[in-house]
Amino acid sequence: MLGIDALDIATILADAEVIESALHDLMARSQLMPLIQENKNVATLVRNQLDKWKKKVSKTVINVAPSQNLQTELALYQQVIRWQETEFVERSDDLLLQLEPISSFYPKAQRLLSESNAKINPMLPHYFCHQWYQNILGEVKQAQQAALEQEKADQLEDLYQRIDTLQNMDKVDPDINNDSVAGRLWDMSSATLSKADWSVMKEQADFLKKHPKLQDIAQSLGRMAKESLDPEQPKQYAQQIIYQEEVSQHATDDIVGIHESDDLNKLLPNETLFLAYPELEVVFYKHLIDKRLMNYKMQGKARKVRKVAAQQPLPSKADEDTGPFIICVDASGSMAGFPEQCVKAIAFALMQIALAEERDCFVVLFSTDYVTYELTRPDGLREASDFLSYTFHGGTDLAPAITAALTQMEGARYNNADLVILSDFIAPKQSKEMIAHVDALKRNKNRFHAISLSKYANPELMNIFDHHWAYVPTVGQRFVKQK
Incomplete structure (x- = not known):
């Protein structure tokens, strides 16, 4: 062969030290951010994020797709290195014609072949292919370096975005950025939120502080999953x-x-x-x-x-594998006003508990129809803002929302889940089939809770729930708490 086989040249990593240098550059820039200097926990999250980025970017850079011209040039190179020396000399003029429109190596190739006595030099074919290979290698490395710089810029922008989100969450509620929830918040902070988004979450955090009973109800719900031991499992x-x-x-x-x-x-x-x-x-x-x-x-x-x-x-399996919260929120017109503020605040409090306990949190908004939100997914803060901004209107149809929630709870992901329904429960009694469905899910270690925001709730609806809270403060109490 006249040169080095370049069949896999497109997978050559520019240099391991280049990736490491890019990582150190990102580390140095992130260390200048005030929140990292003040909070060691955030600094750890940044380091973990950059370690993941390093593994990901190595694969990305290796798999950079060469341009069409470079792919054509690689195929041509693979053919030429298999020629004999005499064949190379005979076909050198044709080779130059093929290189001219596709390769940056063409000027040097023309100069090498036009030198006096070049074609009678037995070492020319080997030297020519070696120089050609180095040129191709340089172009591949250049493409990889450009891809690396773009990845580095994207990652730095993502770091700024996540840190900015944590800072804004600290303004919403200073207690939420503790060690137990910071990691989950970091994972959920990829979405860019507007001032209006932060304002609506700040409003719910302030409302919870004015109505501590709502926070107590949410915390009681969080404890129940841990206190519910599996009766079939012997104590160890x-x-x-x-x-x-x-x-x-x-x-x-x-x-x-x-x-x-x-x-x-x-x-x-x-x-x-x-x-x-x-x-x-x-x-x-x-x-x-x-x-x-x-x-x-x-x-x-x-x-x-x-x-x-x-x-x-020892903790039972039920203690360790607590399932998600599924929160069904009555968004009918009868819930508008103070009840609407209450149910949104409780859902916001349950989201915080889900973050601290590494549980998923889903919201099902229902009136005559229903819509779902997942508050703990990567863009969960965006989902939370959308839910909290929703205006309640329409009639009440409890059955489709409960049916949708029960269908979700049948999956393995929802074992040991807590279904929480927030409503005024001014609705008819549910069917025997639905009651039987609920009883079957209870045997699968799921729990059902109700929080009533009206003193006119239908008592026949309450029989299907394991626990029931009522929160109906008087107008005078509301006035005092909202001072």
């Missing part, structure tokens, strides 16, 4: 190591007397007098064999290691 008890002290003569804490023994380390000084006289030396060894040498008697406390069963049971 953890083993732990304890240290038990006991009196021992081998511990050298105190001298409590004298006794006969053969321990030379605790020997009384006068016993060594037998060794001072050759004729008495045999007496010393006889006492040693008979364990009759006078020794100090020691006593102290030794610690003995023992394994015992702890009395606190």
